[in-house]
Amino acid sequence: MNKQNKYINRELSWLQFNERVLQEAEDTSVPLIERLRFLGIFSNNLDEFFRVRYAAIKRIENSTDGKGKRLLGGISPSRLLKEITQIVIKQQADSLEILSKIQHQLKDHDIYIIKEDEVDETQAQFLRDYFLQKVSPALVTIMLNDLDDVPKLKDSAAYLSVKMIQKKGKKFENRYILIEIPSSVNRFVVIPSENSKKYIILLDDLIRFNLDSIFNIFNYESISAHMIKITRDAQLDLEGDFNKSYIEKIMEGVKDRVDGDPVRFVYDSTIDQDTLDFMLEKMQIENEDSIIPGGRYHNRRDYMKFPDLGSKHLLYEKINPLPIEGLSLQGSLLRSIEQKDYLLYAPYQTFSYVVKFLREAALDPKVKFIGITIYRLAEVSHIASSLINAAKNGKKVVVSIELQARFDEANNIKYAERMQREGIHLIFGVTGLKVHAKACFIERLENEKVKRYGFISTGNFNENTAKIYTDYTLFTADQGILKDIKKVFEFFEVNYKVKKYKHLIVSPHYTRERFEEMIDYEIDNHKNGKPAGIKFKVNSLSDYLMIDKLYEASRAGLAIQLIIRGINCLIPGVKGMSENIEAISVVDKFLEHPRLYIFENAGNPKIFISSADLMTRNLDHRVEISCPIYDKDIKQQLLDTFDICWNENIKARDFSKGKNTYKKIKGKEVRSQFATYDYYLQKQNT
Incomplete structure (x- = not known):
């Protein structure tokens, strides 16, 4: 062919x-x-x-x-x-x-x-x-x-x-x-x-x-x-x-x-x-x-x-962003995150947790260091203000800011110059690579030892877009994950040394290889009669080598579900090539923005949230982070919200049915963005 x-x-x-x-x-x-x-x-x-x-x-x-x-x-x-x-x-x-x-x-x-x-x-x-x-x-x-x-x-x-x-x-x-x-x-x-x-x-x-x-x-x-x-x-x-x-x-x-x-x-x-x-x-x-x-x-x-x-x-009826179950904006976020991981799904839940995290770190005398990647800031950014506040309080603040974020260059330059004047150490990416990763970590001195806290996201740390873009953010005190984030920052500073990571999958060095390995593992599991399957939710799928890998998995009989909002260069449902691949796109009130990768893994799913789409630039020419999810409750949330979106039958278009044909399913109507909000609302009431 x-x-x-x-x-x-x-x-x-x-x-x-x-x-x-x-x-x-x-x-x-x-x-x-x-x-x-x-x-x-x-x-x-x-x-x-x-x-x-x-x-x-x-x-x-x-x-x-x-x-x-x-x-x-x-x-x-x-x-x-x-x-x-x-x-x-x-x-x-x-x-x-x-x-x-x-x-x-x-x-x-x-x-x-x-x-x-x-x-x-x-x-x-x-x-x-x-x-x-x-x-x-x-x-x-x-x-x-x-x-x-x-x-x-x-x-x-x-x-x-x-x-x-x-x-x-x-x-x-x-x-x-x-x-x-x-x-x-x-x-x-x-x-x-x-x-x-x-x-x-x-x-x-x-x-x-x-x-x-x-x-x-x-x-x-x-x-x-x-x-x-x-x-x-x-x-x-x-x-x-x-x-x-x-x-x-x-x-x-x-x-x-x-x-x-x-x-x-x-x-x-x-x-x-x-x-x-x-x-x-x-x-x-x-x-x-x-x-x-x-x-x-x-x-x-x-x-x-x-x-x-x-x-x-x-107009659409405005929703009131919900709190994260068990995580209070009134108390210390760091104390709560120390006990367990939490997942924020904006705009269904309030982005205020991200700002609160940084404000708390800026005021906490025990916090000595803050490192964060910035791709697109809001025009009036509470994120930037919190970082400047931290620097004024004597903390070492390191910001990797991407000045080539297309059409936001002037806004990022404005904040870069302001942060530089306040003594924040700026890193302007890596030669030949855009830094598209979305991560933050802090170092806090506890009992004379350094303990790290942080968050990793699928979207920009931008208060304005967080109202209309759907994105996941993981708050964690997992020291292994946070040590890997620190290594990413070390790579920014000394980028001729390629780091090794125990938890994170980092572009441009490992994402393509690791994803191909996990797809191969799913193929082997399917051949051996073990539970196997792939579920991806991305903005774009255009890398032809990755498409070929998914075609290979389909020919091996592996069931693949793809939710792709924007560019999709893969042709699903073609006999002998992709008959086991289903693919939909959802365009609705909010802009679907998360990148979510789910591998069935013989019944114990491996789940990653990521800043990376399946595009050549994200796999090979940018710094991207895919973060594993270890918490069982959060894993279930991600599986549930994927399935809600997959069952969408009002605003979903089916790629296998021709150009922008709406997906039709007999039975109950599901409008996934409304159903996702109801899902989190119900969790608040149980």
């Missing part, structure tokens, strides 16, 4: 995932404003896809050997770029239709999104005042006709392309202008209303409404404005001046993204052809670039922040 039939191309699989997000926006059972926010997520995902993945394929195509190269799935770069563009054009059209339907349905709830030509006299005065006070001072307006070169347009910023027709004697002259939509002003302007009806105008249309105010010094016959957007290659260039620090190079690389090659140009399909041609020529957008006709509005990612307007019935 050739590669084309064995694997799904990674990029095409990702587009299928984003289509699942779009399905949520289309689903009439989802609350209306939440549907708008799913449209925003879809758009934001697509922006990042073009900035990273599409740009990477273009670099391959333009490389010296790109013409004869084949990517995973047996497809050439040029053909893949064309397929992506075709799919995206279709998805964009679908998203516009969905948006139109949602806006129409909002009217049934007295919510009206109006355009500039729908403004009444009462609203007009408010909008003119709002424009003069809030918008006009933030506008950047570029007159293009007299410029030889157009200033570099910001990556993924939105612009109004204005065409002004002026009369010069008996002739007419076109003037072309760009107005940058200011990101400092809220995209959705809520117009005061004296009745129950609620009116919103998009900032774009507010500017259109005030075009005459902007250009009143010109004597023009007509004026029109259509939106355009350019997306650039987001690759950072870290080569160059050896005298510059790593932070300086990252900062310069982030600033230089404005100079990245254009990889997508999106425009309002109703724009005049002469205006479009002028813009493409001025910006040197070539025909082979991805030029995508769109609707009236771009940067629909802003719908992620669509105002709730006090309409709670149009």
Whole structure:
């Protein structure tokens, strides 16, 4: 069987995932404003896809050997770029239709999104005042006709392309202008209303409404404005001046993204052809670039922040995060963790335990050392504040902070500089490897001996994402596990020495090998009539060697259950290749983010929570940690929550049933995210 039939191309699989997000926006059972926010997520995902993945394929195509190269799935770069563009054009059209339907349905709830030509006299005065006070001072307006070169347009910023027709004697002259939509002003302007009806105008249309105010010094016959957007290659260039620090190079690389090659140009399909041609020529957008006709509005990612307007019935009901059974936020966490391990499953349970752990460590006179890995921090981070507090209290604090966490570089740099000023020792990753591991340990002096406490997670230590990402965090005082975490930090400092670990499985040195060994062990157990099986829950599965290993296990008769939220390059249910593999994806209210690996192990399951997906970068090119679970109660929790998700039959898509076909099971309906919350709620009441 050739590669084309064995694997799904990674990029095409990702587009299928984003289509699942779009399905949520289309689903009439989802609350209306939440549907708008799913449209925003879809758009934001697509922006990042073009900035990273599409740009990477273009670099391959333009490389010296790109013409004869084949990517995973047996497809050439040029053909893949064309397929992506075709799919995206279709998805964009679908998203516009969905948006139109949602806006129409909002009217049934007295919510009206109006355009500039729908403004009444009462609203007009408010909008003119709002424009003069809030918008006009933030506008950047570029007159293009007299410029030889157009200033570099910001990556993924939105612009109004204005065409002004002026009369010069008996002739007419076109003037072309760009107005940058200011990101400092809220995209959705809520117009005061004296009745129950609620009116919103998009900032774009507010500017259109005030075009005459902007250009009143010109004597023009007509004026029109259509939106355009350019997306650039987001690759950072870290080569160059050896005298510059790593932070300086990252900062310069982030600033230089404005100079990245254009990889997508999106425009309002109703724009005049002469205006479009002028813009493409001025910006040197070539025909082979991805030029995508769109609707009236771009940067629909802003719908992620669509105002709730006090309409709670149009939103998901907020859950109250539960406490962890037996672990009190009122007392000492360290004393409790000393007795047994605890598992946090956010957002069903409160992330406050992570912050409380660090705050307690910062104040405890017996704590002498704190080490933590940081990948993405919240914009206002209590995690960072707790670490700074610890340093001020004289503790040695070591932070491995990943400055190349894509699109969060500036935020991480801000905190890195602040922590550095406070005396925290920073480690900027390992040469050639991103540090994606999620771990923390502290050292506490007890009876003149050092005792360690810590936590390991599948997700970032970020208070904001912990409200919407599902992730496991293990709190433990297991000295063997914590000694291994300390070894990982020693590897950060002296990374030419490869450490050996007794408990943890650490990338890039051991994960692939150990996972393959455990799969082989399951195959042997199955052949010998012992209990055997594999259950994985991951964000992505794209490493073809790991896929081949799972195919091998399937051919040996091993039952395999896979829950894969995003990219999945494995084809399940194919006779002679993968008939014993079942695979589903769940996209719902929360973003499914945990990595969970379960090996049946002859009836005594080996269970790992991990920061690593089954992608080549996670296995071979990043520092990742997979942590074994030893506590029986926690093992059962992980088995139970996996099974709840596996039995999902409302929001699950079945990979073996074609593109994004919903999984159907006869019997009781199971919506796993709601059922998981009920599972933990019931544990509180028993």
